[in-house]
Amino acid sequence: xxxxxxxxxxxxxxxxxxxxxxxxxxxxxxxxxxxxxxxxxxxxxxxxxxxxxxxxxxxxxxxxxxxxxxxxxxxxxxxxxxxxxxxxxxxxxxxxxxxxxxxxxxxxxxxxxxxxxxxxxxxxxxxxxxxxxxxxxxxxxxxxxxxxxxxxxxxxxxxxxxxxxxxxxxxxxxxxxxxxxxxxxxxxxxxxxxxxxxxxxxxxxxxxxxxxxxxxxxxxxxxxxxxxxxxxxxxxxxxxxxxxxxxxxxxxxxxxxxxxxxxxxxxxxxxxxxxxxxxxxxxxxxxxxxxxxxx
Numbered sequence: 001x002x003x004x005x006x007x008x009x010x011x012x013x014x015x016x017x018x019x020x021x022x023x024x025x026x027x028x029x030x031x032x033x034x035x036x037x038x039x040x041x042x043x044x045x046x047x048x049x050x051x052x053x054x055x056x057x058x059x060x061x062x063x064x065x066x067x068x069x070x071x072x073x074x075x076x077x078x079x080x081x082x083x084x085x086x087x088x089x090x091x092x093x094x095x096x097x098x099x100x101x102x103x104x105x106x107x108x109x110x111x112x113x114x115x116x117x118x119x120x121x122x123x124x125x126x127x128x129x130x131x132x133x134x135x136x137x138x139x140x141x142x143x144x145x146x147x148x149x150x151x152x153x154x155x156x157x158x159x160x161x162x163x164x165x166x167x168x169x170x171x172x173x174x175x176x177x178x179x180x181x182x183x184x185x186x187x188x189x190x191x192x193x194x195x196x197x198x199x200x201x202x203x204x205x206x207x208x209x210x211x212x213x214x215x216x217x218x219x220x221x222x223x224x225x226x227x228x229x230x231x232x233x234x235x236x237x238x239x240x241x242x243x244x245x246x247x248x249x250x251x252x253x254x255x256x257x258x259x260x261x262x263x264x265x266x267x268x269x270x271x272x273x274x275x276x277x278x279x280x281x282x283x284x285x286x287x288x289x290x291x292x293x294x295x
């Protein structure tokens with residue numbers, strides 16, 4: 001018994017040490033970013049965890065565009081609020097459209113049996129194995145030649161929302177856990193399929209609804225590859241924050257001026273997502289675990 005107890009203590013100690021090390025490695029970059037956002041030393045402080053001098057000017061300059069640097073690098077001054085608004089518009093619209101698409105697709109595949117249903121689900125699984133950037137060229141062509149939206153962030157709303165229904169897996173699994181007898185009882189009482197979905201099923205599926213909203217909002221909020229390719233690096237006023245923050249550090253001339261503003265922008269971008277996730281975390285976990293019960 002003593003040897004068993006000693007072995008358990010040793011194993012738990014090793015596990016806790018590993019977890020502590022992993023936690024430090026995970027939290028350290030966040031702490032570094034926050035401290036750099038208050039640095040008054042500019043690019044010189046990037047090699048230090050704790051800057052020598054602190055200031056709030058980085059946040060002020062980020063929003064107002066004030067800067068004491070060379071006018072040659074003023075192209076990005078005062079653009080962050082515009083980028084943030086663009087990102088917010090795209091994320092909110094994509095969130096609403098994608099949530100409706102995902103939940104509607106998941107409910108239909110969970111409740112209805114129709115010809116080609118199984119084939120459709122298998123095809124979607126196969127298509128999901130290919131990375132999205134393989135279709136980047138055709139997406140660019142469609143946005144430019146058909147919709148004439150090349151260079152506009154509105155094209156991102158269409159692209160991000162178009163394939164949203166393909167991510168129905170977890171939502172479908174959650175709907176499968178809700179008894180079909182509820183639907184049947186509602187139909188006996190005269191409810192339509194639309195009423196059953198909106199007024200009965202969705203209130204019962206609150207965790208998966210919140211989960212879908214969170215994931216739909218988080219995707220466009222920090223996405224860079226598609227947005228930079230579709231919007232383009234020349235359309236500064238149509239950039240999202242991901243493009244803008246990347247541009248601040250992609251050129252050495254820009255990085256000299258905007259390094260600490262980049263850190264401040266990273267903090268500003270992280271705050272809304274962090275607040276949403278912490279506030280809705282219990283629903284997020286319930287949605288994931290509930291949707292994993294059935295396939």
